[in-house]
Amino acid sequence: MNGIHDMGGMHGFGPIRPERDPPVFHARWEARVLALTLAVGAWGRSNIDAGRHARELQPPDKYLAWPYYQSWFERLVGQVVEQGLVTETELASGQPETTLNPALPADRVAAVLEAGGPSARPISEAPRFGIGDRVRAQTINPPGHTRLPRYVRGRVGIIERDHGGQVLPDTNAHFRGECPQRLYGVRFTGHELWGEGARDSVHLDLWEGYLEPA
Amino acid sequence: MNGIHDMGGMHGFGPIRPERDPPVFHARWEARVLALTLAVGAWGRSNIDAGRHARELQPPDKYLAWPYYQSWFERLVGQVVEQGLVTETELASGQPETTLNPALPADRVAAVLEAGGPSARPISEAPRFGIGDRVRAQTINPPGHTRLPRYVRGRVGIIERDHGGQVLPDTNAHFRGECPQRLYGVRFTGHELWGEGARDSVHLDLWEGYLEPA
Amino acid sequence: MSDHHHDHDHGQAPPSDIALRVKALETLLVEKGVVDAAALDAIIETYEHKVGPRNGAKVVARAWTDPAFRTRLLADATAAIAELGFGGRQGEHMVAVENTPAVHNLVVCTLCSCYPWSVLGLPPAWYKAAPYRARSVIEPRAVLAEFDVILASEVEVRVWDSTAEIRYLVIPQRPAGSERLDEAALAALVTRDSMIGTAVLPPVQL
Amino acid sequence: MSDHHHDHDHGQAPPSDIALRVKALETLLVEKGVVDAAALDAIIETYEHKVGPRNGAKVVARAWTDPAFRTRLLADATAAIAELGFGGRQGEHMVAVENTPAVHNLVVCTLCSCYPWSVLGLPPAWYKAAPYRARSVIEPRAVLAEFDVILASEVEVRVWDSTAEIRYLVIPQRPAGSERLDEAALAALVTRDSMIGTAVLPPVQL
Numbered sequence: 001m002n003g004i005h006d007m008g009g010m011h012g013f014g015p016i017r018p019e020r021d022p023p024v025f026h027a028r029w030e031a032r033v034l035a036l037t038l039a040v041g042a043w044g045r046s047n048i049d050a051g052r053h054a055r056e057l058q059p060p061d062k063y064l065a066w067p068y069y070q071s072w073f074e075r076l077v078g079q080v081v082e083q084g085l086v087t088e089t090e091l092a093s094g095q096p097e098t099t100l101n102p103a104l105p106a107d108r109v110a111a112v113l114e115a116g117g118p119s120a121r122p123i124s125e126a127p128r129f130g131i132g133d134r135v136r137a138q139t140i141n142p143p144g145h146t147r148l149p150r151y152v153r154g155r156v157g158i159i160e161r162d163h164g165g166q167v168l169p170d171t172n173a174h175f176r177g178e179c180p181q182r183l184y185g186v187r188f189t190g191h192e193l194w195g196e197g198a199r200d201s202v203h204l205d206l207w208e209g210y211l212e213p214a
Numbered sequence: 215m216n217g218i219h220d221m222g223g224m225h226g227f228g229p230i231r232p233e234r235d236p237p238v239f240h241a242r243w244e245a246r247v248l249a250l251t252l253a254v255g256a257w258g259r260s261n262i263d264a265g266r267h268a269r270e271l272q273p274p275d276k277y278l279a280w281p282y283y284q285s286w287f288e289r290l291v292g293q294v295v296e297q298g299l300v301t302e303t304e305l306a307s308g309q310p311e312t313t314l315n316p317a318l319p320a321d322r323v324a325a326v327l328e329a330g331g332p333s334a335r336p337i338s339e340a341p342r343f344g345i346g347d348r349v350r351a352q353t354i355n356p357p358g359h360t361r362l363p364r365y366v367r368g369r370v371g372i373i374e375r376d377h378g379g380q381v382l383p384d385t386n387a388h389f390r391g392e393c394p395q396r397l398y399g400v401r402f403t404g405h406e407l408w409g410e411g412a413r414d415s416v417h418l419d420l421w422e423g424y425l426e427p428a
Numbered sequence: 429m430s431d432h433h434h435d436h437d438h439g440q441a442p443p444s445d446i447a448l449r450v451k452a453l454e455t456l457l458v459e460k461g462v463v464d465a466a467a468l469d470a471i472i473e474t475y476e477h478k479v480g481p482r483n484g485a486k487v488v489a490r491a492w493t494d495p496a497f498r499t500r501l502l503a504d505a506t507a508a509i510a511e512l513g514f515g516g517r518q519g520e521h522m523v524a525v526e527n528t529p530a531v532h533n534l535v536v537c538t539l540c541s542c543y544p545w546s547v548l549g550l551p552p553a554w555y556k557a558a559p560y561r562a563r564s565v566i567e568p569r570a571v572l573a574e575f576d577v578i579l580a581s582e583v584e585v586r587v588w589d590s591t592a593e594i595r596y597l598v599i600p601q602r603p604a605g606s607e608r609l610d611e612a613a614l615a616a617l618v619t620r621d622s623m624i625g626t627a628v629l630p631p632v633q634l
Numbered sequence: 635m636s637d638h639h640h641d642h643d644h645g646q647a648p649p650s651d652i653a654l655r656v657k658a659l660e661t662l663l664v665e666k667g668v669v670d671a672a673a674l675d676a677i678i679e680t681y682e683h684k685v686g687p688r689n690g691a692k693v694v695a696r697a698w699t700d701p702a703f704r705t706r707l708l709a710d711a712t713a714a715i716a717e718l719g720f721g722g723r724q725g726e727h728m729v730a731v732e733n734t735p736a737v738h739n740l741v742v743c744t745l746c747s748c749y750p751w752s753v754l755g756l757p758p759a760w761y762k763a764a765p766y767r768a769r770s771v772i773e774p775r776a777v778l779a780e781f782d783v784i785l786a787s788e789v790e791v792r793v794w795d796s797t798a799e800i801r802y803l804v805i806p807q808r809p810a811g812s813e814r815l816d817e818a819a820l821a822a823l824v825t826r827d828s829m830i831g832t833a834v835l836p837p838v839q840l
Binding site for chain 4: 005006007008009010011013014015016017018019020022024025026027028029031032033034035036038039040043048052055064067068070073076077080085086090091094095096098099100101102103104105106108109110113114115116117118119120147148149151161163166167169183185193194198199200201202203204205206207
């Protein structure tokens with residue numbers, strides 16, 4: 001979707017505010033939201049792409065105004081209901097009507113975080129593109145999740161790296177399968193993306209289906 | 215600028231909410247803000263392009279969250295100070311320190327509204343493009359005001375109409391002169407703008423300097 | 429989860445203090461003499477009671493009943509509309525686009541809220557809001573459907589994004605069954621939305 | 635007017651009730667058995683004290699001092715980083731990009747907040763905020779200047795937009811004057827920002 005999250009190249013957000021030695025969390029509730037999100041994720045009832053898409057669907061004004069971890073929290077409230085972990089009634093009353101056994105006990109935390117969630121997948125198809133090939137990012141505007149930012153669509157870049165097969169977010173976010181495709185590192189010049197006067201280059205990792213020969 | 219105002223083609227804002235027979239204003243303060251903005255405009259210390267740009271510079275989350283006429287009101291507060299009509303001190307105290315004669319007396323309202331503010335300007339340059347010519351909207355990303363939306367940049371359309379010379383917003387908004395250029399009506403197919411499956415067409419009025427031969 | 433969509437409420441309900449803030453600024457500007465209170469009233473009176481979609485409706489009815497006027501309107505809308513006494517602010521440079529059985533026109537301003545004030549008055553709230561601005565250029569048929577306008581697939585939709593100072597007036601198709609109505613009766617049928625392109629005029633029930 | 639810019643405050647100050655709402659949800663989830671309170675503490679402990687930029691600093695110091703490791707790191711960063719015991723969540727697929735006198739690398743995620751947790755821990759607030767995400771790809775040198783990094787015009791800037799599950803670690807240039815420092819002392823010099831690309835390491839004062 002061409003959502004508010006797809007903000008690469010936008011003006012008007014003001015200055016960056018570097019913090020040289022920030023704490024990991026600025027308030028304890030932020031830490032709890034992070035931990036709750038990871039612990040709920042351990043139920044395995046969703047996936048990382050669907051989780052990203054849930055934030056993209058937040059109202060654009062709220063997406064911009066909410067503190068980052070509040071955006072996570074509002075997502076989490078939706079997730080626990082949608083994933084059947086909590087009922088609307090329980091959410092309203094604060095009283096559990098049934099009980100479960102946590103999917104992530106404390107003694108499994110280290111192993112789960114160390115395992116992570118690799119997204120590489122074997123694929124049998126030969127690469128459509130080789131290193132050095134010129135490719136054009138497709139002009140697509142899907143209403144659902146995609147990781148092809150608007151600022152590269154229709155623009156020509158050069159294949160720099162072949163990352164092998166990777167889960168396709170466009171389908172996985174909608175629970176329509178992992179549909180792995182080859183992922184490429186693609187280099188675009190600033191001139192190609194932004195026009196006269198732009199320098200330097202921007203590299204993106206793009207799935208094979210996002211690209212066409214140029 | 216690639217601001218939040220440049221929202222053509224975005225998803226995620228939710229449904230349209232048609233009102234079949236709405237009042238002209240939903241609250242009296244809205245009417246007062248409209249009238250105040252027009253009456254202050256009669257001082258002639260700014261122009262319509264600068265006024266549009268002032269809204270574009272509002273914080274993006276506020277731009278989306280504010281009611282429309284609140285956005286106008288917040289702009290107006292800035293304008294009266296920047297245009298030297300009110301001092302910060304007067305704004306804070308609510309007490310005028312000097313007095314003026316209104317630029318727009320009541321008996322001039324009808325004439326001023328009926329006159330409007332034509333933006334057509336004579337230009338001597340011959341047209342660079344003719345009806346039916348294929349043109350590409352330039353890839354530009356100016357940090358200032360422009361009326362070339364992001365969704366047509368780099369896309370090819372057909373010249374359909376020659377509107378003659380018109381004040382150029384890109385300079386006028388920044389008080390760098392009217393720099394009139396020829397304005398063209400340009401037709402883009404939905405397929406060119408949005409890709410496979412898109413139908414129909416979108417017409418934009420674009421200044422000559424926004425276009426290059428295709 | 430992917431279909432989850434929080435209900436939006438994009439600020440049509442103003443904060444309670446905005447009316448007070450506006451009043452305070454108006455008082456200061458009037459007391460200082462920056463603005464004339466009577467002029468404010470006259471501006472509001474103009475757009476609440478004088479300049480509105482009834483102007484555009486008269487233009488449309490004239491075009492339906494006077495072929496020579498229709499020709500002039502399509503050739504130079506600013507001049508033709510001025511024949512009826514309409515013009516001025518946000519109507520300085522007009523273009524009229526005509527709906528036909530084959531073509532449906534829809535007007536939007538993606539970048540702000542440009543609208544032909546001289547013939548339609550001030551724009552409705554939805555016209556100025558993000559959903560209409562964002563969606564009209566990429567999914568005009570879905571937008572039209574939310575106005576209960578369902579077009580046959582062979583009808584071409586032309587979207588007019590008002591990116592400059594040209595203002596667009598849609599001439600809707602004359603409704604079936606209206607053959608015997610006079611110009612004034614025809615004008616009474618023409619709705620604001622039909623001149624934006626978000627409505628199609630229904631057949632007249634005789 | 636055109637330079638007028640309201641001061642932004644994009645929500646680093648949370649509404650006062652957010653802490654209460656979080657606590658209420660946590661209480662419900664713990665009481666129901668959806669989550670284990672001790673597991674929450676263990677996750678927080680991990681990212682506050684175990685997994686953070688000290689991991690990445692060790693990788694960088696090793697690359698500076700062990701040419702064979704540097705070669706492996708540039709060829710297969712995931713495997714090379716695993717030699718030091720780092721990996722797992724948000725570090726499953728790593729690429730290391732090396733700054734040189736001719737090239738400066740800068741990492742961003744325009745679409746959300748992707749970041750190499752396994753070597754840098756959780757991202758700082760500015761990395762996740764709109765200004766950095768929006769601007770890094772279109773005006774990287776202006777962004778760098780706000781971090782007090784001014785590059786010579788002949789230095790090429792390469793921006794890495796983390797659009798997929800590949801995570802990027804910048805190997806900063808080894809600071810001048812650090813020739814005699816051992817690997818542990820070198821690691822102590824390496825800052826988080828230098829591994830994102832928003833800092834250049836200053837010369838060592840001996």
